[in-house]
Amino acid sequence: MFVGVSVPRLDLPDKVAGHPRFIHDLRLPNMLHGRILRPPSPAARLKTLTPLPPDIHVVRDGSFLGVLAETEPEADQALTRLRKSATWTESNTLPDEHDLHTYLRAGPHETINVHTPTGEKPQGTQHTATYSRPFIAHASIAPSCAAARWNPDGTLEIWSHTQGVHPLRKALAQILGHDAIEVRHAEGAGCYGHNAADDAALDAALLAREAQGRPVLVRWSREDELTWSPFGSAMSADITAAxxxxxxxQSWQYDVWSQGHTSRPGYADGTPGLLAGTHLEAPWTYPPATDPPMGSGLGMARNAxxxxxxxxxxxxxHRLLKTPIRSSALRSLGAFMNVFAIESFMDELAEQADQDPLAYRLAHLTDPRAQEVLRRATTTANWGRPGxxxxxxxxKNTGAYCAAVAELEADHDIRVTxxxxxxxxxxxxxxxxVRNQIEGGATQATSWTLKERVRFNHQKITSTTWETYPILPFTETPEITVELVEHPGTPSVGAGEAAQGPVAxxxxxxxxxxxxxxxxxxPLTRDAVINAIA
Structure with a gap:
């Protein structure tokens, strides 16, 4: 009886009023607060640790360092003192931020034949272009968080905003060597795939193991979130069409280079994949990120x-097999980049043919539902106006159809209106x-397209704050009109990732x-425009 009817969300009143709802608000009886001291760079290892006063409860296992305290301010203060007492060995392991094409194409690679042509290649006038995207962060408004408690009966309880409670439980059991674990889901403040929620759960478990049965809440810092969470991989693509x-x-050749797009707990035939595991006295070594199979929509080749x-x-x-920068699933995986590249190239081909971009697309489509969303979006936007x-x-070529029309201003900066x-x-x-999902995805895609880029030097990630990793502010959020093209009686498909590529x-x-x-x-930045004009 509720199919086709907008139902009010039950979670919104608490969120609008600021009532406790998220895992960060969790308060268990007799709870301690924990903080983790991350290494200063991906390849860093702890060299020395100056002893701290006994009133500071330090937890150490190899290069894994943390503190426990009665309150959050005390935990922050203890972390500051711990940071000053630690020295590290570091080395340069990261690629050239300004030449990701070379990095991604250098190899070694796993080559994946996504689609193999049949018959003789038709002749025609060739056009070629190369596209790319940088590494992108999840950049959730709230950082990752988790709670843990080791009970007197030997059981371990975990509270986490993970996307997979069962894989997380198995990964924790592998690293901790302990099977009696219960993972309870708690709501987090934004998750767009595989962020650091699972990592925070292991952090909490390691600290709680030293807390004598008291529960421990671990909250990551903004810097931790922007530097240690898995990123969406950088990508590079070549297109040649005749x-x-x-x-x-008549013919189309597409090659895409990327790191893998999943390193979730349990990837690569059961690898735990949890960050702190690599910093322990007996460290885990993880393989590079993999990709989902064809039946699950692929990863780097999604929508290729x-x-x-x-x-x-x-x-x-071409999946890169040597990856010093951690990557995993980020909303739409490779589809964001691949659709950006394909649809940009379609416009370039339309210009070469001196045809309208809409008419050019329709001339290459026979799917009536695809044609319908294009016509609905362009009619609503009054297509034909300049700009x-x-x-x-x-x-995934099997899910939601989505067409987007963008209008922008480009005077002192680029702003999508x-x-x-x-x-x-x-x-x-x-x-x-559905409208909420499309609006949210479109807003995030606008941010990715215009603003977001993980920055780094040869040693470490340098985009550690909102100033160095800017996201789209409320003042630049575009007005969004969503047209729902209804097909009653057809299978329902997801809306959450449909808008990412078309909007870009x-x-x-x-x-x-x-x-x-x-x-x-x-991203399409002001500096990039100036350089292109110059």
Missing amino acids: VNEAGLI IPLYEIPHLQITG LGLGFARY HLTIAVDVGQIINPDG AAIANALTATLGIRLRDL
């Missing part, structure tokens, strides 16, 4: 196959819920339509 005299695509009708398609992925950009995809998005998720269960492409194409320049490397 077109006939009418401008229609264009939905357009192209006679000759060759799609190849508009278009992006389209079907998530309006997004018009049409989405087809099949049978709509909760219309308001729409913004890039709107920038070209506005300024007449083409940027192929994300």
